[in-house]
Amino acid sequence: xxxxxxxxxxxxxxxxxxxxxxxxxxxxxxxxxxxxxxxxxxxxxxxxxxxxxxxxxxxxxxxxxxxxxxxxxxxxxxxxxxxxxxxxxxxxxxxxxxxxxxxxxxxxxxxxxxxxxxxxxxxxxxxxxxxxxxxxxxxxxxxxxxxxxxxxxxxxxxxxxxxxxxxxxxxxxxxxxxxxxxxxxxxxxxxxxxxxxxxxxxxxxxxxxxxxxxxxxxxxxxxxxxxxxxxxxxxxxxxxxxxxxxxxxxxxxxxxxxxxxxxxxxxxxxxxxxxxxxxxxxxxxxxxxxxxxxxxxxxxxxxxxxxxxxxxxxxxxxxxxxxxxxxxxxxxxxxxxxxxxxxxxxxxxxxxxxxxxxxxxxxxxxxxxxxxxxxxxxxxxxxxxxxxxxxxxxxxxxxxxxxxxxxxxxxxxxxxxxxxxxxxxxxxxxxxxxxxxxxxxxxxxxxxxxxxxxxxxxxxxxxxxxxxxxxxxxxxxxxxxxxxxxxxxxxxxx
Amino acid sequence: xxxxxxxxxxxxxxxxxxxxxxxxxxxxxxxxxxxxxxxxxxxxxxxxxxxxxxxxxxxxxxxxxxxxxxxxxxxxxxxxxxxxxxxxxxxxxxxxxxxxxxxxxxxxxxxxxxxxxxxxxxxxxx
Numbered sequence: 001x002x003x004x005x006x007x008x009x010x011x012x013x014x015x016x017x018x019x020x021x022x023x024x025x026x027x028x029x030x031x032x033x034x035x036x037x038x039x040x041x042x043x044x045x046x047x048x049x050x051x052x053x054x055x056x057x058x059x060x061x062x063x064x065x066x067x068x069x070x071x072x073x074x075x076x077x078x079x080x081x082x083x084x085x086x087x088x089x090x091x092x093x094x095x096x097x098x099x100x101x102x103x104x105x106x107x108x109x110x111x112x113x114x115x116x117x118x119x120x121x122x123x124x125x126x127x128x129x130x131x132x133x134x135x136x137x138x139x140x141x142x143x144x145x146x147x148x149x150x151x152x153x154x155x156x157x158x159x160x161x162x163x164x165x166x167x168x169x170x171x172x173x174x175x176x177x178x179x180x181x182x183x184x185x186x187x188x189x190x191x192x193x194x195x196x197x198x199x200x201x202x203x204x205x206x207x208x209x210x211x212x213x214x215x216x217x218x219x220x221x222x223x224x225x226x227x228x229x230x231x232x233x234x235x236x237x238x239x240x241x242x243x244x245x246x247x248x249x250x251x252x253x254x255x256x257x258x259x260x261x262x263x264x265x266x267x268x269x270x271x272x273x274x275x276x277x278x279x280x281x282x283x284x285x286x287x288x289x290x291x292x293x294x295x296x297x298x299x300x301x302x303x304x305x306x307x308x309x310x311x312x313x314x315x316x317x318x319x320x321x322x323x324x325x326x327x328x329x330x331x332x333x334x335x336x337x338x339x340x341x342x343x344x345x346x347x348x349x350x351x352x353x354x355x356x357x358x359x360x361x362x363x364x365x366x367x368x369x370x371x372x373x374x375x376x377x378x379x380x381x382x383x384x385x386x387x388x389x390x391x392x393x394x395x396x397x398x399x400x401x402x403x404x405x406x407x408x409x410x411x412x413x414x415x416x417x418x419x420x421x422x423x424x425x426x427x428x429x430x431x432x433x434x435x436x437x438x439x440x441x442x443x444x445x446x447x448x449x450x451x452x453x454x455x456x457x458x459x460x461x462x463x464x465x466x467x468x469x470x471x472x473x474x475x476x477x478x479x480x481x482x483x484x485x486x487x488x489x490x491x492x493x494x
Numbered sequence: 495x496x497x498x499x500x501x502x503x504x505x506x507x508x509x510x511x512x513x514x515x516x517x518x519x520x521x522x523x524x525x526x527x528x529x530x531x532x533x534x535x536x537x538x539x540x541x542x543x544x545x546x547x548x549x550x551x552x553x554x555x556x557x558x559x560x561x562x563x564x565x566x567x568x569x570x571x572x573x574x575x576x577x578x579x580x581x582x583x584x585x586x587x588x589x590x591x592x593x594x595x596x597x598x599x600x601x602x603x604x605x606x607x608x609x610x611x612x613x614x615x616x617x618x619x620x
Contacts, residue, residue, distance in 0.1 A: 142577045142580075146581065158596070161595060165523065165589070172533075173514070186541070
C-alpha cells in the first residue's frame, strides 16, 4: 500500500473532512488556515492525478476495496483530471481572496461557517468530477448545491436570500430530475456504475424507459448548467452573492454540470445513441444559438455589472453547448477548452468586480462612473477579461472561439461561423458599457477619493487574469488536455 | 401491460406531477417547499418499488430461500431522504430569513418590493 495509490480518495476526503473541523474550531483564522491547507492540498493532489493520468490514461479506484461495479468506483480520466485541476485551482485562488473580501460582506462571527461551506462546496464539485457511480454523483451534486445555496444567501443585499431560494427551488427540481433519470437507468440495468451502465445500455438504447431517463437527465443537468431557457436562477444568484462566492460559483459550478452532461452523453449513453438516433444535435444547436443571442442581448441592458456578467455567463455556457452539438472531436475540444478558458476569465472578472465593490461600495453602472481613473489597475483587468469574453486574439477566449469556428467549418456550416462572430459583437456591446462608464465619465464627487484595491484582493484576481492571457498565448496545457479528453469521450484513438 | 400492473409507477407519477405543479403554481414560499418535498418523496417510490419482489426475503443466503429482494434501493433512498430533509431544512431557514427582511413570504409581494429603485442606496449600506 503506497500513498500515491490513494490519491483519488484523498482528493475528496481532505476538503470534506476540513469542513466539519472548521465548524468545530469556531475560530475564523484557524478555520481559514485549515480550509486553505485542505484546498491547496486538493490542488496539489489534482495536479499529481493529472500527471498520473497523463502516463497511464485511466485511474480506477475502488472505495473500501470493493471492486466495481459492486462498490463505488472513483474514476479519473483525461477529462475528469482536467476538471479536478480546474476546480481545485480556482478554489485555491478564490479562498485567499475571500478572507479579505468577506471581511466587508459577512459578519465576523459567521466567518468560520463560510469557510466550512466553501470546503463542502469544493468537495461536492470535486466529487461530481471524480466519481464513477451514478448515485454517488447525485449525492455530491446535492452536497455542492446545498452549500452553494447557503453561500449565496450570505450576501449583504437582502435580495441574495430570494436569489438563493429561487436557486434552491430550481436546483432541487433539477437534482430530482437527475435522480429520476438515474433511477430509471438503475431499474433497467441493475447497476449504478457508469462504466458498467454504458456496457449494459448498448443493447437497449431505444427502450422507452432509457429514453425517458435520457430526457430526465438532460433537463435536470441543463437546469444545473443554466442552459437557455433554464437559466432563470443564475443572474440573481451570481449578482447578489458575496463577491468570492460569485467568482467561485461562476467559475466552477456550471462547468462541473457540463462535465456531468458530457459524462452521461458520451460515456454512458454513447455518442451514437444520442446524436445519430435522436435529433439532439439540432436541439442543442438551437438552444445554444438562442442562448448566445438572447442572453448577450439581455446583458447589454443590465444596470448592475455583476448581473451583466452573469447574463454573459449564460451566453458563454451556450458556446460550450454549441461545441457539444457538433458531435466531433474538434467540437468537443472547443467545449472543454472553453470550459477552462471561461472559468478562468469569469473567475478573474468576478474577483475584480469584488475589488470594485470593496472600493466603490457597489457595481451599479451609475456608481462605477470613472472607476478607470480611481482604480486604473482593477479596471484594466476587467477590460482584459472583457476582451477574452469577446474573443480577441491573445486572450483565452480567442482560442475557444477559434476551435468552435474550426468545428463549424469541419461540418461545412458557414452560416454558423457568421453567427459566432455576430454574437461576439454583442459581447463587444456589453463590455463597452463598462468601458464607457469607467473611462469616459468623471467619478462621482463622493467617490473621487477611492483608492486602488488592497493587494489581498488584487493579487488573486490578477493570477486569474494572467492565466486568461497565458491560456490565450500558450495553449499546450488547455488544448492538449482537451483534445485528449475529447478523443477519449468519443472513443477515437489519437 | 395494463394500467394496474404498474400502478405503483402511476402513483409515483401522480405524486411527482402534483409536487411539481404546486412548486410552479403557488406563490407562497412555504407551499412551494411543500410541493418540492412531495416531488422528492415521489422519487423514493420510484426506487423502492422495483426493489421489492413478492414472496422474497432479505438477501441472507440460506438453503430454505431461493428468492431475494434487492436491499440496495433502500440504502440509496435512505441517502436520498437525508438529502431531502437537508434541502427542506435549508429552504425553511431561507424562508425565515426572507420573512425577517421582507416581512412577507408571498412571492409576488417580495418581487414587488425588489422593484424598488433604491438599489444603489441599499448597496451603500456598510
